[in-house]
Amino acid sequence: MADTVVHLQQMVEILQALNVTMTQEQQLLCAGQVDAVRLQAVTLEKENQLANLRHLDQRRRDAAPQPPYTDPQQAELWQTILTLTRQLHEMNQHNGELLNRHLSYNQQAMGALQSRHGQALYGPDGQTQSGLLNARKLRI
Numbered sequence: 001m002a003d004t005v006v007h008l009q010q011m012v013e014i015l016q017a018l019n020v021t022m023t024q025e026q027q028l029l030c031a032g033q034v035d036a037v038r039l040q041a042v043t044l045e046k047e048n049q050l051a052n053l054r055h056l057d058q059r060r061r062d063a064a065p066q067p068p069y070t071d072p073q074q075a076e077l078w079q080t081i082l083t084l085t086r087q088l089h090e091m092n093q094h095n096g097e098l099l100n101r102h103l104s105y106n107q108q109a110m111g112a113l114q115s116r117h118g119q120a121l122y123g124p125d126g127q128t129q130s131g132l133l134n135a136r137k138l139r140i
Helices: 002-030 036-062 072-117
Strands: none
Touching: 002 036, 002 072
């Protein structure tokens, strides 16, 4: 029983930390221009927290008993976990919508650039292409 309480407490702590991380993610996605480096760091932190949470949840499942818990402390911790999980699910949905908006905006911007500058902005060699697609470059 003590192991179950410890696992549940650790899960609550990770969920609370995940809430902070996802709030940071949301702030980055709500900024006018997304800081891709910071967003990647926050995403990696979120992935680590979720991996730790999965590990703890598996340890909780391997221990007995399973929810619903009759012990008041376990029941209270489990209720906290359920509440946090619901909140984080909603936040994750919202962050996903924000990310999709940014992706859509970037795709529209790329489409506008490509329509103004032809099909390709850069040639296969990574250099910008001029109007003469098959012209050879002369080096002196």
